[in-house]
Amino acid sequence: MLLLVVGCEDVTVQSLPVAAIEITPASITLLEGEDVEVSAVLRGPGGEVLGGRQVTWSTSDPDIADLSGEGRLRGHAPGNTQLRAQSDGVTETVPVAVLQGPTIGVEPSTVSLSGRLGADSELQASVQVTNAGNGVLSGLAVEVAGPGGASANWLQAGLSSSTAPSELGLRATLVGLAPGTHQATVQVASPVAGNSPRSVQVTLQVQDAFPSIGLSPASLAFGAIAGSFEPASQAVQVTNVGGGTLDGLQVEVTLLSGTSVDWLSAALDGSRAPTTLALEATARMLPAGTYRARVRVSSGVATPASSEVEVTFNVSAAGVIRDPHVGGSSQAPRLPEPDVGPSVHDGLRCDEDPPEGTE
Numbered sequence: 001m002l003l004l005v006v007g008c009e010d011v012t013v014q015s016l017p018v019a020a021i022e023i024t025p026a027s028i029t030l031l032e033g034e035d036v037e038v039s040a041v042l043r044g045p046g047g048e049v050l051g052g053r054q055v056t057w058s059t060s061d062p063d064i065a066d067l068s069g070e071g072r073l074r075g076h077a078p079g080n081t082q083l084r085a086q087s088d089g090v091t092e093t094v095p096v097a098v099l100q101g102p103t104i105g106v107e108p109s110t111v112s113l114s115g116r117l118g119a120d121s122e123l124q125a126s127v128q129v130t131n132a133g134n135g136v137l138s139g140l141a142v143e144v145a146g147p148g149g150a151s152a153n154w155l156q157a158g159l160s161s162s163t164a165p166s167e168l169g170l171r172a173t174l175v176g177l178a179p180g181t182h183q184a185t186v187q188v189a190s191p192v193a194g195n196s197p198r199s200v201q202v203t204l205q206v207q208d209a210f211p212s213i214g215l216s217p218a219s220l221a222f223g224a225i226a227g228s229f230e231p232a233s234q235a236v237q238v239t240n241v242g243g244g245t246l247d248g249l250q251v252e253v254t255l256l257s258g259t260s261v262d263w264l265s266a267a268l269d270g271s272r273a274p275t276t277l278a279l280e281a282t283a284r285m286l287p288a289g290t291y292r293a294r295v296r297v298s299s300g301v302a303t304p305a306s307s308e309v310e311v312t313f314n315v316s317a318a319g320v321i322r323d324p325h326v327g328g329s330s331q332a333p334r335l336p337e338p339d340v341g342p343s344v345h346d347g348l349r350c351d352e353d354p355p356e357g358t359e
Contacts, residue, residue, distance in 0.1 A: 016044035018053060021085050021092035028073065028083060028094060030065070031101040031135050032194060035074040040085040040092070056086045065096050075099075103133030104140075104188055104198040106168070111202045115174050118209030118242055119303075127168040127200055129159065129188055136192070137164035143187045143197075152184035155202060159188075172204050179208040179243070210303035212242030213249075215277070219310040224283035226315050236277040236309055238268070238297060246273040248299045256292040261285045264293045264311060281313045288317040 022041040030036050038057070042050040057067050061081040068074035073083060075098035082093045106127050113123045131137035140162045146152035154177055160167040168188065182204040189197035215236050222232040240246035249271045253264055263286055269276045277297060291313040298306035 018042050018088040018090045019045045023085050023094045028096045030075040031099050032075045033101050035068050035072045038073050053087050058084045064098050100133040101194050102135045102137035102192045103195050104193045105130040105132030106198050113172050114205040116207040123172045125170045129166040129168050131164040139191045141189050146184050155184045157186045177206050179206050209243035211240050211244045211246035211301050213302050213307040214239040214241035215307050215309050221312040222281040223314045226283050226288045228283045231280040231282040233280045238273050238275045238277050240273040250298050252296045254294045266295050283315045286315045288315050290314055
């Protein structure tokens with residue numbers, strides 16, 4: 001009520017009461033972390049707009065949504081609440097629904113890889129990154145770290161897109177890694193996600209390389225004179241050039257050309273590497289010529305299962321020496337005949353003149 005003085009008379013003016021409050025928007029849906037502008041119009045009994053009145057705002061559950069500033073409603077957590085506007089004893093409410101905001105979803109969240117040194121140089125896997133909430137999940141980025149924040153250079157990670165849905169590609173490099181278990185964490189982050197960052201755990205099992213047979217030298221040559229009783233011998237070193245234990249070694253000789261005579265023998269000092277392969281070639285039953293053979297060393301645990309030595313045997317005729325490595329030949333030098341002194345026949349020395357009267 002207002003009291004006015006007009007001239008010498010008092011005039012009383014009645015202010016209109018608030019009959020209704022209109023809230024805009026009439027129904028509110030927003031994401032957690034998002035805010036919207038709200039406003040109210042006060043109306044009198046006749047529907048007229050009333051001004052100059054104070055409006056008090058509140059929500060029934062401030063944990064879900066609350067007034068963040070002058071005329072702005074902010075969503076805090078998924079759920080339902082009510083927005084209230086009060087003025088002059090009149091209250092009006094509108095429903096408010098707060099939805100989950102952008103949320104990082106990863107599937108799977110754990111990745112297990114397994115490889116063997118020498119057989120696998122690189123392993124790959126993929127993880128699907130989705131928006132498990134509402135709105136737009138953007139600004140995605142990844143970071144890789146080992147246990148305790150240590151480096152994990154063996155693992156590379158990359159996203160197909162910075163906005164969900166996206167694919168997280170993982171690539172593990174085994175080269176240079178020791179056998180055993182290696183772990184890393186890939187963090188997927190977004191500035192608009194309520195659960196950022198989201199972790200993907202990666203475990204890599206590295207198995208030792210298969211045993212592998214190494215032979216040194218891988219080829220060799222012998223030289224001898226036909227009919228010689230003295231065998232020529234050479235040795236080959238047998239080692240494990242892979243991983244694990246190389247045992248169960250066996251040897252086999254295959255004659256490739258020249259003759260069916262068994263001119264080459266092979267024997268291992270032991271069945272476990274490292275060991276020595278002894279080779280002997282004999283020309284006792286061979287005519288002059290060039291002979292070839294293959295010596296195969298094998299093991300049931302090796303990959304590949306065997307390795308070979310190529311053998312060449314150059315057999316020279318008597319009086320000719322062959323170079324076993326180049327196949328050349330030269331005449332053997334003649335030795336001076338030994339001085340055995342004068343010979344004696346029938347009691348006479350051959351260097352004496354016969355007696356007179358004898359023929």
